[in-house]
Amino acid sequence: MRALRLRRRDAGDLALMRIEQLERDDTVVDFTSRLLAGLLRSGNAAAVREVLPEALPWVVFLPADDVSVFLTELVSVGRGAADLDNLAPVAVLLAQWRHTAEVHADPALRELISREPEGDLGPVPIPEPGR
Numbered sequence: 525m526r527a528l529r530l531r532r533r534d535a536g537d538l539a540l541m542r543i544e545q546l547e548r549d550d551t552v553v554d555f556t557s558r559l560l561a562g563l564l565r566s567g568n569a570a571a572v573r574e575v576l577p578e579a580l581p582w583v584v585f586l587p588a589d590d591v592s593v594f595l596t597e598l599v600s601v602g603r604g605a606a607d608l609d610n611l612a613p614v615a616v617l618l619a620q621w622r623h624t625a626e627v628h629a630d631p632a633l634r635e636l637i638s639r640e641p642e643g644d645l646g647p648v649p650i651p652e653p654g655r
Contacts, residue, residue, distance in 0.1 A: 557602035
């Protein structure tokens with residue numbers, strides 16, 4: 525049995541699942557992250573890069589060097605997230621790299637972002653608390 529979705533009117537939905545299912549899901553995530561790390565470490569990076577667009581079609585817009593950095597970060601963050609039983613960092617990483625691919629896919633957006641020397645638009649102020 526998968527998780528049961530509890531829809532709430534005044535708050536975010538909740539998921540109700542058996543602890544055994546949660547533990548199985550954690551095992552699968554841990555295995556998958558270790559498998560990916562092993563494939564990359566064992567000299568199979570070219571094969572992983574070849575099939576990556578099937579899982580994440582937007583990677584075709586990333587420069588080759590960025591794909592290597594992405595895979596390294598994905599393995600590192602995936603293993604850390606599995607160890608913490610918290611997949612949020614993986615979701616954030618995927619969103620960040622997807623946005624990077626969007627910039628590379630859109631010449632007008634890329635030109636706008638890279639107008640300044642070295643693509644640097646200067647320091648970003650620290651956000652105020654509560655914003």
